[in-house]
Amino acid sequence: MKIKFLLFIFLLAVTFHVADAQLLLAIRQDLPSDKKATKETVNLYHNLKKILQKGIMFGHQDDLAYGVGWKYVPGKSDVKEVTGDYPAVYGFELGRIELDHPVNIDSVPFDSMRNYIKTVYERGGLVTLSWHLNNPLTGKTAWDPADGTVASILPGGTKNELYKSWLDKVAAFIVSLKDKNSVPIPVILRLFHELNGNWFWWGKDHCTPEQFKQLWQFTVSYLRDTKHIHQLLYAYNTDQFPSKEAYLLKYPGDEWVDILGFDIYQRKQGEEGNNEFVQSADHMLRMLEEIASEKNKIPALTEFGYGQVPDSTWWTNVLLKALDHHKISYALAWRNAGFKPSGPAEYYLPYKGQQSEKDFVKFYKEPNILFQKEVTKQHLYK
Ligand code: BMA
Numbered sequence: 001m002k003i004k005f006l007l008f009i010f011l012l013a014v015t016f017h018v019a020d021a022q023l024l025l026a027i028r029q030d031l032p033s034d035k036k037a038t039k040e041t042v043n044l045y046h047n048l049k050k051i052l053q054k055g056i057m058f059g060h061q062d063d064l065a066y067g068v069g070w071k072y073v074p075g076k077s078d079v080k081e082v083t084g085d086y087p088a089v090y091g092f093e094l095g096r097i098e099l100d101h102p103v104n105i106d107s108v109p110f111d112s113m114r115n116y117i118k119t120v121y122e123r124g125g126l127v128t129l130s131w132h133l134n135n136p137l138t139g140k141t142a143w144d145p146a147d148g149t150v151a152s153i154l155p156g157g158t159k160n161e162l163y164k165s166w167l168d169k170v171a172a173f174i175v176s177l178k179d180k181n182s183v184p185i186p187v188i189l190r191l192f193h194e195l196n197g198n199w200f201w202w203g204k205d206h207c208t209p210e211q212f213k214q215l216w217q218f219t220v221s222y223l224r225d226t227k228h229i230h231q232l233l234y235a236y237n238t239d240q241f242p243s244k245e246a247y248l249l250k251y252p253g254d255e256w257v258d259i260l261g262f263d264i265y266q267r268k269q270g271e272e273g274n275n276e277f278v279q280s281a282d283h284m285l286r287m288l289e290e291i292a293s294e295k296n297k298i299p300a301l302t303e304f305g306y307g308q309v310p311d312s313t314w315w316t317n318v319l320l321k322a323l324d325h326h327k328i329s330y331a332l333a334w335r336n337a338g339f340k341p342s343g344p345a346e347y348y349l350p351y352k353g354q355q356s357e358k359d360f361v362k363f364y365k366e367p368n369i370l371f372q373k374e375v376t377k378q379h380l381y382k
Contacts, residue, residue, distance in 0.1 A: 030296065032258050033220075036230045040381040041186040044126075045233060045258060047380045048298050052327045055368035057126065057375055059089025059332035060349055061303075064116045065108045068338040068351040072112065078336050078351045079371070083364040086372035089330045090120045091303075095132035095142065097173055098166035105132055106337065110173060117177050121185045124376035128188040128235065128302070128332065131170065135201045136163050142200050150207035150215050164222065171227040184231035186381065190302055191219060194239040194263055195250055209250045216252035235259035237302045240280065244287050259329070260292050261302030266318070269310055274318045277306070281322035289326060301331035305348030309356040315363035324368075 031037065032045040051057065060079055063086065065071070067078035079087045092113050095105030103109045117127050132142040136159045137149040153163035177185040192202045195212065202215065216236075223229045236257045241247045251257070262284055266277040285301070292299035301323070306314055323331060337346035350357040363369060 032233055033255055034224050034230055034232065038184055038230050040183060041231050041233065043381050044186045047378060048329050051378055052329060055370045056323055056328055057088035057330035057370045059091060059330050060087045061091035061332060061335040062106065062108060063087055063090050065112065066338065067336045068347050078349055081352050082350055082357050082360055083371065088370050088372050088375040089126045089128060089332055091128050091130060091332050092117065093130050093132065094170060097169050098133050100169065114176055117185060118179060121179055123372060124380055125372055126380060128190055130190045130193055133166065145198065145201045145203055145206045147206060149201040150211045154211065154214050154218060167219065167222050171223055171229055174229055186231045188233045188235050188259060190235040190237050191216065193237040196241060197239040212250040213252040217256055220256050233258040235261055235302060237261040237263065239263050241284060244291055247287065247291060254295050257297060259298045259300055260288060261300040262288060263303035265304065266306040277318055278322045285326045285328060298329045300329040303332050303334055305334040308345060308347060309350060312355045313359045314356050315359045320363060320366065
């Protein structure tokens with residue numbers, strides 16, 4: 001009897017040990033697409049997956065650079081003014097770096113951006129970079145969808161050398177992102193976003209799926225293998241999409257992507273607009289989660305907004321309803337550009353006195369919506 005009992009205990013211990021070891025192995029084998037990713041980048045990748053169980057990190061584009069009615073005030077942030085806390089995720093934009101301009105497409109100096117990114121890393125937040133790069137074939141903006149642009153920058157194309165020189169500039173900026181001990185700061189690179197829309201030169205009808213995949217793979221390989229950059233996670237990111245097949249039409253493959261996302265904006269006001277937003281965001285988030293789980297990637301709402309938030313309860317009554325049942329890594333609100341000399345004001349988050357301010361504070365207090373203080377405790381890079 002005693003021997004049987006001891007044997008039972010022994011077998012139990014062995015089983016647990018094996019299960020534990022298998023789990024550990026699975027975690028260790030679950031690496032970012034870059035197999036040479038730095039330790040901090042691998043840790044980030046694992047922690048982003050872990051935090052999926054805890055909640056959704058809230059993000060804001062250009063949060064530290066400017067807001068409605070102010071620009072470049074150290075420490076200031078519209079999110080902080082309203083909630084007392086910073087966002088957990090901070091988006092920054094590389095557009096114009098390809099032209100060697102000292103400031104980006106939205107006038108943010110690249111030197112300041114580098115400092116913001118260091119600050120974010122020190123406080124344990126997450127950085128994601130977008131790039132509205134000019135059209136390399138025509139020299140006009142990202143919104144110049146001239147036919148043949150993608151083909152022209154692929155290897156063998158007339159603009160491939162020019163495109164490589166642009167990637168060299170992106171690479172130099174990324175390599176310059178280091179902490180005070182010279183440790184490379186991990187960031188998410190959100191390449192060729194809204195790729196199924198028709199407005200950018202890399203968009204829907206302006207290249208074939210094959211050309212898009214080649215462009216993606218060439219770009220990642222150039223940064224990773226030629227420039228030896230190993231502090232990046234790569235985000236594949238569409239606009240709104242009708243089905244999983246449509247989402248994956250131009251997907252370059254599991255070995256080239258870490259994060260899966262899409263962008264969504266509410267354009268219609270009132271009850272009908274709200275319902276439409278909740279329904280479509282909810283539906284797409286469900287499909288995104290399924291794809292991410294099949295592919296073992298990290299799902300995120302890579303960009304969203306409701307211009308000027310003209311609804312005092314939008315945060316808890318609309319956005320929260322869309323997000324609530326989902327396990328996604330983060331949701332990034334677009335920029336508070338503020339009042340412009342011409343045209344309407346552009347902002348997607350409340351500032352002090354804006355009509356949705358109180359509701360945003362309620363949203364902030366939701367236990368599964370995570371801002372900086374909460375995420376700092378999670379030690380994303382350890
Ligand atoms: C767009 C707008 C523009 C901006 C661009 C790049 O969505 O916000 O004003 O220049 O993004 O950040």
